[in-house]
Amino acid sequence: MPRPSAPPHAAGHRPKSPAKRSAPCASRHTSPARRTPAELRRSTKTRRHPLPRTLFGSHTQQRLPTSSRTDRITAVLPIKLDIQPAIRTDLGCLYQTDCMAVLPAISDDAIDTIFADPPFNLGKHYGSRVTDNQPVPYYIEWCKEWLQECARVLRPGGSLFVYNLPRWNVVLGHFLAEVGLTFRHWIAIEQKSSLPIQGRLYPSHYSLIYYSKGRPRVFRRIRTPIETCRHCGGEIKDYGGHRKAMHPDGVNLKDVWTDIPPVRHSKFKPSSRHSNSLSTKILERVIEMSTEPGDLILDPFGGSGTTYAVCEQRSRRWIGVEIEDVSPILERLRGSVTNHTNHDIVDSCPELQNDAALMASTPK
Numbered sequence: 001m002p003r004p005s006a007p008p009h010a011a012g013h014r015p016k017s018p019a020k021r022s023a024p025c026a027s028r029h030t031s032p033a034r035r036t037p038a039e040l041r042r043s044t045k046t047r048r049h050p051l052p053r054t055l056f057g058s059h060t061q062q063r064l065p066t067s068s069r070t071d072r073i074t075a076v077l078p079i080k081l082d083i084q085p086a087i088r089t090d091l092g093c094l095y096q097t098d099c100m101a102v103l104p105a106i107s108d109d110a111i112d113t114i115f116a117d118p119p120f121n122l123g124k125h126y127g128s129r130v131t132d133n134q135p136v137p138y139y140i141e142w143c144k145e146w147l148q149e150c151a152r153v154l155r156p157g158g159s160l161f162v163y164n165l166p167r168w169n170v171v172l173g174h175f176l177a178e179v180g181l182t183f184r185h186w187i188a189i190e191q192k193s194s195l196p197i198q199g200r201l202y203p204s205h206y207s208l209i210y211y212s213k214g215r216p217r218v219f220r221r222i223r224t225p226i227e228t229c230r231h232c233g234g235e236i237k238d239y240g241g242h243r244k245a246m247h248p249d250g251v252n253l254k255d256v257w258t259d260i261p262p263v264r265h266s267k268f269k270p271s272s273r274h275s276n277s278l279s280t281k282i283l284e285r286v287i288e289m290s291t292e293p294g295d296l297i298l299d300p301f302g303g304s305g306t307t308y309a310v311c312e313q314r315s316r317r318w319i320g321v322e323i324e325d326v327s328p329i330l331e332r333l334r335g336s337v338t339n340h341t342n343h344d345i346v347d348s349c350p351e352l353q354n355d356a357a358l359m360a361s362t363p364k
Contacts, residue, residue: 078110086326092318099300099321103149111153112295115286115307117163127324144175151179157217159290162209169207181211190258220289221347223250249345261340277304280339288346305329
């Protein structure tokens with residue numbers, strides 16, 4: 001739905017209508033093009049806060065605050081679908097349906113980054129439309145089906161992240177290599193809340209596999225602060241005696257993330273979401289690492305909407321899908337959920353590749 005245009009007069013001050021047509025008066029009918037610099041400055045100050053962004057749910061209309069930077073990002077999403085979005089913002093839209101009803105409708109080579117956090121097939125209850133206890137061959141084939149579509153819609157130089165159990169990501173990573181994507185990293189995200197399993201090592205991490213379509217178009221260096229003792233404040237490591245030679249912003253982000261907090265407190269997840277939620281810190285790193293403001297991000301498994309909220313906060317466009325209830329996503333987009341603290345420092349000058357180099361590095 002198009003946004004209503006801003007009123008030509010200053011907010012809260014409607015000009016009086018002349019009783020009859022007369023000669024133009026500079027004080028009442030001066031056009032914007034003829035205003036003095038002082039008048040233009042005063043007019044700008046009266047409209048410092050832009051019109052609010054609107055979200056359209058299935059029953060009620062929700063209004064969200066926005067920013068002038070967000071308003072400047074206007075682009076048509078590369079998707080042709082008869083289904084109307086359940087939620088729409090200036091930067092993206094969410095479809096409440098199966099992901100395989102949306103992915104085929106997205107144009108080839110259209111998405112800059114894809115983040116996928118599918119059900120882990122552990123028998124959890126997500127809702128009436130999801131069965132999270134499938135035979136292993138069926139689950140693997142289902143994952144390959146949507147991953148094939150993800151590889152198709154990913155643009156040359158685009159990035160694909162899949163968050164899952166190591167058991168599944170070993171198989172899915174092999175499939176991504178078979179369809180022509182390039183392996184970048186296996187990121188281990190430490191999670192100590194799991195229980196020991198008899199006859200096995202204590203499972204303490206989830207895996208985030210990172211693939212790209214040829215050479216990555218965008219890669220931003222992320223630095224994490226020097227670790228300090230929470231009791232005395234002193235630095236924990238001496239870095240082999242080379243501490244003085246290290247970068248003042250901290251150390252390069254490793255492929256083992258031990259600083260991701262669990263989402264346990266109610267303020268970090270929507271009140272209507274009973275299943276697990278992802279930390280905003282994971283999505284902030286994925287999005288800042290692989291995209292620039294205005295890039296397009298796809299998440300085919302919306303969950304609690306962490307990806308979409310971070311996209312809104314970081315001025316990225318997005319396409320989302322969630323087959324179950326979307327009220328937790330709406331709650332997060334309305335700003336009712338707190339982000340985890342993040343002290344990462346992102347390089348302001350990302351490593352960019354031109355289109356010719358990307359096409360040359362993309363497998364045919």
